[in-house]
Amino acid sequence: MAHREFKRKIYAEFARIGNALSSARRLELLDLLAQGPRHVEALATETEMSVANVSQHLQVLRQARLVEAERQGTKALYRLADKHVLDLWLTLRSVAEERLADLGQLRRDVDVYDEESPIPRDELERLFLERNAVLIDTRPSGEYEHGHLPAAISMPMDELPERLHELPRDRPIIAYCRGDYCLFADEAVALLREKGFEAHRLDGGWPEWWAEDRAVAGVQ
Template structure:
């Protein structure tokens, strides 16, 4: 087989995976062989549509068909190969998501108007009641553990909670750590509204690991 033919063949097989309905059928077939009727029902597809997708998968050698009486049953061609393909696709997705997140973090860091605050400085300012501390994680995470004195203001509710913040007091936002964008987003939004705001240099996991007090909400 020539190189061009080989690449064309690979492209055809890869293309067979490029459809949500076909991936759904493959996921269903992981549990064992099924008839076209049963596959159509479980995938919530019409019989003709299911048959068309199965033919594409069969040409790509991803499924095999066997007739039993008047019914045709399909099964995965090789489940270990399929699992390896899906694992590879997920790895690419995760790598891409991490790259996008890192780019976003770099962008937000570049826009920061003030240096992040350290744990030591935050502790001192909390003792002096000189700062408003907000935890911008979801409520469920806040309830599981948070810095004493923090207000829970999930990022999506930030605008609605603006009135809670003293306009003359500095705000400090924190979230899950230095690689989480929630506190960056909160700082950018509040700075745009004219508030003096910084973020904690790390997050709750690092705060807890340092042996500092963490409280939970029943």
């Protein structure tokens, strides 16, 4: 194979990954799959896309070997191909955060945006030991069951208003969700503070914690 032909073909292969990541909709699907496996129908409901549209986007991701599918009867269960795909998504997001000022403004424009710095992940153990902090996972229960931070209590955001009585008022409550661009934890912190709790958001969420090879609980 000639040198130029080799170059053309090899960069065409690299471009398959770039093409798969070039859709905002496909990035959202990757972000959801970073929380755990999902059926097409569940992804369609979450993203408010049609099943057909979701299926088309998933096929592009599958052709680029970024996701895998497992047939379960008449349905297909999709998951990230491996942790390298999660690392790729988080790296892409990190580059965007460094290069695109609009991202920070979009985050600040959210009604529940909290200007207080989130709790660093490395500080969590200290808060457990020194202040007996309570950690809550505000994602849907199915995502919690797939995998969660050790000692976290499943308290989905849509259940939180009715479960406030389960939380202690004399200990700090730390909330996390799907990551920096998920609003469940922000909403939880806002509600808890309104009701008189000391509440903070954890920096990042499940994907960031998992990507750093920290201890986890649940089924992976």
